[in-house]
Amino acid sequence: MKTGVIDVGGGMRDIYGSGVLDRCLKMGINFDYGIGVSAGSANIASYMSGQYKRNIPFYTDYSYRKEYMGVGNFLRTGSFLDLDYIYGTLSNKGGENPLDYEAMKRSPMKYVIVATDAVTGKPRYFTMEDMKQDDYGPIKCSSCVPIVNKPYGFQGRLYHDGGLSDPIPLKKAFVEEKCDKCVLILTRPRDYLRTSDKDKRRALLLKRRYPGSARRLEKRAELYNRQLDMAQKLEAAGRLLIIAPDSIEGMGMLKKNKAGSLALYKKGWHDAGRIPEFLGS
Numbered sequence: 001m002k003t004g005v006i007d008v009g010g011g012m013r014d015i016y017g018s019g020v021l022d023r024c025l026k027m028g029i030n031f032d033y034g035i036g037v038s039a040g041s042a043n044i045a046s047y048m049s050g051q052y053k054r055n056i057p058f059y060t061d062y063s064y065r066k067e068y069m070g071v072g073n074f075l076r077t078g079s080f081l082d083l084d085y086i087y088g089t090l091s092n093k094g095g096e097n098p099l100d101y102e103a104m105k106r107s108p109m110k111y112v113i114v115a116t117d118a119v120t121g122k123p124r125y126f127t128m129e130d131m132k133q134d135d136y137g138p139i140k141c142s143s144c145v146p147i148v149n150k151p152y153g154f155q156g157r158l159y160h161d162g163g164l165s166d167p168i169p170l171k172k173a174f175v176e177e178k179c180d181k182c183v184l185i186l187t188r189p190r191d192y193l194r195t196s197d198k199d200k201r202r203a204l205l206l207k208r209r210y211p212g213s214a215r216r217l218e219k220r221a222e223l224y225n226r227q228l229d230m231a232q233k234l235e236a237a238g239r240l241l242i243i244a245p246d247s248i249e250g251m252g253m254l255k256k257n258k259a260g261s262l263a264l265y266k267k268g269w270h271d272a273g274r275i276p277e278f279l280g281s
Helices: 011-027 039-048 056-060 071-077 083-089 101-106 137-142 170-176 197-206 211-236 258-279
Strands: 003-007 033-037 110-117 123-127 152-154 157-161 181-185 240-243
Touching: 003 011, 003 039, 003 170, 011 039, 011 056, 011 181, 011 258, 033 039, 033 170, 039 101, 039 110, 039 137, 056 258, 083 137, 110 137, 110 211, 123 137, 137 152, 137 157, 170 181, 170 211, 181 258, 197 211, 211 240, 240 258
Parallel strands: 003 033, 003 181, 033 110, 181 240
Antiparallel strands: 110 123, 110 157, 152 157
């Protein structure tokens, strides 16, 4: 049986996913396939490298630093989040909290990262072959939130957040990768439906320079809600387990609140207790 895990990201809310995956490490759960969107790609990287609790300080401590995110970054570089600081300075070998790239390479799990081509709007699915030691460009591309960040350049293309083009990548996991069962980590309650009003207004700011991202942003709510409906059907068929918080503890994509973050982490840790029974392990 081929098993997979999908972490859809959600910025600062995805400390929930970090809690889920840390509990999986503690329980000795090994997935054959992992696909991450935005912050979810970083969570899965640490899970894959076996670095228990590595991601917590990114949400609870480093995020308070001006180098991590802030208006100063935006005025200086055009990007509110400094992805090179987060997934470079902090994460590189010799950094404050290095990602164990060699352990990732040894992992038998297939790793896929979703990003969105800012010009065409098409999803790009990066793999370990697109990364090397201290060059985690795919994670930066996948985590590049539109409007608050300018697109991230990598391999000659410009990219925005993977959540624009494939927010819940079920087709990739079940159809293309032929997973038999998957765990889906959401960072909002399982019945939450997106609305498009804000997205359509924000899309106007992108339309001229990045038409692909603008089109995807306009339709993001519709796509997310359609994919969520499919997730619920797969769950009813016994092929998918949805792990989602019962509340987001007041957290938002870019909101910093240590107490709220830790509460979400604990929820993720607790909710992951359902996974062994689902996988039959």
